[in-house]
């Protein structure tokens with residue numbers, strides 16, 4: 149049992165409900181999104197849950213039961229969330245948050261259903277992002293569910309990039325799919341011959357159209373492109389055999405083969421003819437980048453949802469574990485608390501919950517950010533056109549200047565009032581391109597970070613959730629389908645680009661000067677948050693941000709023991725690990741910002757009389773727990789990278805020369821408290837040294853790091869007390885009698 153903390157105030161009464169989530173994830177004022185949540189939940193906890201409970205996942209085939217879900221998605225409005233009102237949808241403006249909420253509700257029960265419901269959007273996304281208006285109007289209208297009185301079946305789509313080995317996987321440039329020109333009569337639309345094989349293609353069991361990536365195998369067609377293939381096109385449209393996957397069985401996956409003739413007007417985004425050569429407006433890489441940066445956020449949300457969905461079933465299992473036994477009398481601690489008498493059970497569940505909150509906060513922050521990016525991106529294109537800036541190098545140079553203005557804006561905004569040029573600050577704040585640069589730079593990091601951390605680390609923590617229900621966890625009977633969810637999380641970490649792809653993206657986007665300036669600004673903001681709300685872990689996190697920034701700066705200039713550069717693309721041991729560390733920071737920061745929003749808006753909502761103080765205290769403790777975990781990861785990774793590339797010396801004269809002499813260290817200790825502890829090998833009087841293999845790295849050149857690292861350890865103050873308080877709250881929180889979906 150967690151130790152009682154006399155400082156603990158009011159405690160958590162019930163599990164956070166919709167009113168809390170709406171504030172945390174910023175849709176309390178969006179009734180359209182609240183309706184989407186309710187109708188998606190009815191499908192998730194109704195037909196989807198019943199299908200899983202009745203063993204619907206036990207087949208690789210696309211069964212009538214699974215097919216019925218498509219109708220449920222259409223009738224509930226899920227299918228139309230992606231579309232604009234004039235295309236048959238019902239949500240005005242950007243829809244990233246709306247789609248993230250759909251993913252959350254479905255994955256709360258089964259992420260395969262979420263994938264099945266959203267994969268059609270993935271097929272439409274190349275057309276939505278880069279298609280011509282005619283293409284978008286045509287395929288959106290076909291894919292929209294039938295309106296009342298309309299007698300037609302909506303078209304379903306699949307997105308086909310991945311190819312059989314040894315072609316496209318992580319490396320999307322290795323295309324074997326080919327396009328050639330089959331016919332090109334004077335004055336007529338050219339006809340293309342498309343040869344494409346796919347591997348692991350979602351929705352292929354029933355798709356009517358496919359957006360497929362192909363490369364040119366014809367000198368009259370330039371580069372690569374994405375083409376739209378239809379079921380009725382002349383040639384072979386072979387859906388292939390179902391993939392024998394062990395996860396996401398409520399979605400359809402197979403390895404299709406296409407050999408089709410299609411008009412060149414099916415090239416996504418159109419083309420122009422230059423000197424007798426067809427030049428697609430967009431190559432497949434440009435389109436994929438635009439597509440994935442949005443759709444990956446939804447995948448991150450899926451794993452976050454399953455972590456949070458695990459809390460209630462685990463609490464119920466833990467509490468009821470010994471009830472009914474002869475030795476367990478009602479009213480006894482064993483009867484009331486069951487496994488929750490044990491501190492470890494509560495602490496581990498606290499970790500699962502804290503991770504789930506941080507994952508959801510990060511993923512929803514990314515979704516909201518894309519809702520800002522979408523209109524600003526369009527505005528950017530308009531402004532560039534007005535300024536007469538074409539694509540390519542001219543655009544790059546122009547945007548570089550915009551980024552410089554954005555950096556100026558951030559550094560000005562960090563200065564205290566009275567010390568800065570307010571007129572210039574206002575001018576920059578009103579500059580739409582500066583605004584675009586800021587959100588674009590943040591989104592470029594938040595999307596891969598969310599996909600990487602929520603799914604990859606989420607899968608690891610999902611295993612922890614499974615372990616908390618013992619053997620039951622790895623059976624199909626486990627309430628909340630936790631075993632399925634654990635396995636499913638591994639697919640979420642893999643498809644739409646596995647972890648290596650996200651790390652590779654991050655190692656580029658996080659190293660941009662504008663993003664680094666944003667990080668510095670956030671570190672300062674966290675300090676201010678810590679002053680106003682101590683106990684949220686914001687202070688710990690601010691120091692961890694500074695440690696990360698120090699390490700980044702160091703690694704971009706330092707060399708290893710062999711004189712080789714450290715922060716360079718091929719050194720994934722450096723770049724990828726720093727990317728991992730950054731994700732922990734971003735998730736924890738997003739969680740704290742959500743808590744602040746609840747503290748700000750909670751009192752004016754119906755929550756005010758419903759135990760808001762206890763809820764804030766509990767969620768604040770979860771923030772603290774998560775910030776401490778983040779600080780631990782960041783400290784460890786940064787220390788390994790900072791010291792680990794120095795060669796471990798022997799006790800020779802050269803090595804002795806870099807060691808501290810005991811008397812020097814004593815003097816330094818007076819200046820930097822704790823220095824003596826950071827220097828591990830010290831030459832004592834008469835050259836004596838500790839009895840070990842050799843002098844480890846001294847702190848030379850790394851004093852700031854050592855001081856920051858030491859400070860970070862000190863910043864963990866109170867984190868375990870927060871965990872104890874959260875654990876105690878977990879042992880008291882009220883939960884419903886039964887889960888609201890079948891097992």
Ligand SMILES: Cc1cc2nc3c(=O)[nH]c(=O)nc-3n(C[C@H](O)[C@H](O)[C@H](O)COP(=O)(O)OP(=O)(O)OC[C@H]3O[C@@H](n4cnc5c(N)ncnc54)[C@H](O)[C@@H]3O)c2cc1C
Pocket residue numbers: 267307308309310316317318319347348349350351393396401639642643644645646647648720
């Ligand atoms: C159920 C399911 C559904 C899917 N649906 C679709 C779909 O609808 N459409 C579609 O096009 N694809 C789909 N995919 C394919 C999926 O996107 C790919 O499996 C994924 O992108 C990884 O490609 P790969 O399997 O070829 O892995 P590989 O490319 O072989 O990579 C294997 C591992 O090697 C490592 N690695 C690879 N390259 C690098 C590198 N440069 N640096 C460091 N490490 C590296 C990574 O750790 C990676 O995880 C689906 C897959 C599954 C399993």
